[in-house]
Amino acid sequence: MTTLIINIKELIQVRETPISKVSGAEMAILPTIKNAYLVIKDNLIAGFGAMENIPEIKADSTIDATGKMILPSWCDSHTHIVYAGNREQEFVDRINGLSYEEIANRGGGILNSAKKLNETSEDEIYNQSKARLEEVIRLGTGAVEIKSGYGLTVDGELKMLKVIKKLAENYPVTIKATFLGAHAFPLEFKENKKGYIDEIIQKMLPEIAKNKLADYVDVFCETGYFSVEETEQIMEAGIQNGLTPKIHVNQFNSIGGIQASVKYKALSVDHLEIMNPEDIEALKNTETMPVALPSCSYFLSIPYTPAREMIKAGLPLALATDYNPGSTPSGNMNFVVATACIKMKMTPEEAINAATINGAYAMGISDSHGSITVGKKANFILTKPITSYNQLPYAFGTNLIESVFVEGTIFE
Numbered sequence: 001m002t003t004l005i006i007n008i009k010e011l012i013q014v015r016e017t018p019i020s021k022v023s024g025a026e027m028a029i030l031p032t033i034k035n036a037y038l039v040i041k042d043n044l045i046a047g048f049g050a051m052e053n054i055p056e057i058k059a060d061s062t063i064d065a066t067g068k069m070i071l072p073s074w075c076d077s078h079t080h081i082v083y084a085g086n087r088e089q090e091f092v093d094r095i096n097g098l099s100y101e102e103i104a105n106r107g108g109g110i111l112n113s114a115k116k117l118n119e120t121s122e123d124e125i126y127n128q129s130k131a132r133l134e135e136v137i138r139l140g141t142g143a144v145e146i147k148s149g150y151g152l153t154v155d156g157e158l159k160m161l162k163v164i165k166k167l168a169e170n171y172p173v174t175i176k177a178t179f180l181g182a183h184a185f186p187l188e189f190k191e192n193k194k195g196y197i198d199e200i201i202q203k204m205l206p207e208i209a210k211n212k213l214a215d216y217v218d219v220f221c222e223t224g225y226f227s228v229e230e231t232e233q234i235m236e237a238g239i240q241n242g243l244t245p246k247i248h249v250n251q252f253n254s255i256g257g258i259q260a261s262v263k264y265k266a267l268s269v270d271h272l273e274i275m276n277p278e279d280i281e282a283l284k285n286t287e288t289m290p291v292a293l294p295s296c297s298y299f300l301s302i303p304y305t306p307a308r309e310m311i312k313a314g315l316p317l318a319l320a321t322d323y324n325p326g327s328t329p330s331g332n333m334n335f336v337v338a339t340a341c342i343k344m345k346m347t348p349e350e351a352i353n354a355a356t357i358n359g360a361y362a363m364g365i366s367d368s369h370g371s372i373t374v375g376k377k378a379n380f381i382l383t384k385p386i387t388s389y390n391q392l393p394y395a396f397g398t399n400l401i402e403s404v405f406v407e408g409t410i411f412e
């Protein structure tokens with residue numbers, strides 16, 4: 001099955017030579033072809049170029065994209081979209097003056113979601129989560145990482161990972177699963193932290209590895225959650241069970257989580273709202289991708305990741321949603337890109353690079369996703385007629401997507 005798209009006003013994020021990520025000053029460069037064509041064969045990108053050079057192509061169907069642009073689907077490398085219920089009441093409590101921390105200390109927050117998760121059946125969690133997955137696919141996400149972390153019991157964590165597996169089996173988008181048993185200490189282990197870490201290391205991780213239920217291991221490394229030492233212990237155990245670390249660090253405090261993650265060759269370090277110069281230094285010349293989550297900063301009114309300083313230091317940066325019931329009830333990657341431009345002063349080129357190729361890197365799939373490259377998955381966004389790609393972040397509240405292609409087929 002061959003599909004040909006012609007008269008594309010601008011084909012965005014074209015990488016003839018495959019790259020795995022862009023860093024520092026390279027982030028400002030977003031290669032495009034104006035007045036372009038794109039060939040899709042089955043589920044892959046098979047060719048592209050300028051209309052003036054279009055060869056003769058026998059296509060099963062041809063789409064005329066006059067006035068419209070194409071860009072690779074968003075790669076959302078950090079989400080928690082498998083959860084039960086919601087936390088609307090905490091949202092109101094925060095408006096009325098409580099902080100995220102105060103809510104968590106009262107037994108709300110992650111523990112509130114864990115209670116709901118453990119009380120809800122696997123089928124019901126699947127149904128609630130698939131609605132969110134379909135929503136984000138329609139918003140242009142073509143690959144998504146999903147974390148566990150609202151179970152906090154052996155059964156609850158396995159239940160979440162099974163739901164993630166089922167979503168991956170039933171939907172055409174690429175899904176990577178991350179085990180986040182170390183998201184918070186359950187109440188019954190409040191005075192016995194070692195006991196919960198033993199549960200993670202001795203019970204959860206071996207079971208997850210045996211059933212191949214996760215690709216990555218995550219820890220919420222933060223004051224009041226998991227210390228740097230505990231994070232290192234869990235990263236080490238994760239690695240022994242075949243899982244690469246991707247770690248929540250520096251959301252509220254800089255406590256050394258970045259240095260520890262780099263030491264364990266984490267694929268990514270995520271959040272980074274609070275960054276000191278040593279944290280930036282520690283990321284230089286490493287393979288660890290820093291990931292910013294600006295809609296979390298927006299929703300919680302906490303600082304934004306200092307993108308300009310990090311890019312100036314030569315670092316790469318990826319953008320993701322953090323879609324979850326507590327700190328970011330939104331999976332809209334276009335809003336993330338817009339917020340990165342508006343609040344973090346990233347240029348549209350930098351933000352689009354961060355949300356495509358660097359997002360793909362942060363979930364270990366940049367050889368198959370994140371750019372318009374022959375042989376990569378035909379996962380891309382066809383926009384409505386737009387004046388320039390700057391309109392995507394500029395018109396931050398408007399959905400400018402006409403259709404979303406996943407594996408070469410329009411997702412309805």
Ligand code: NIG
Nearest residue numbers: 109110220322324325326327
């Ligand atoms: O990435 N910070 C830790 N975890 C999530 C929020 C969890 C929650 O509040 O449910 C985050 O923001």
Ligand code: FE
Nearest residue numbers: 078080248322
């Ligand atoms: Fe998160």
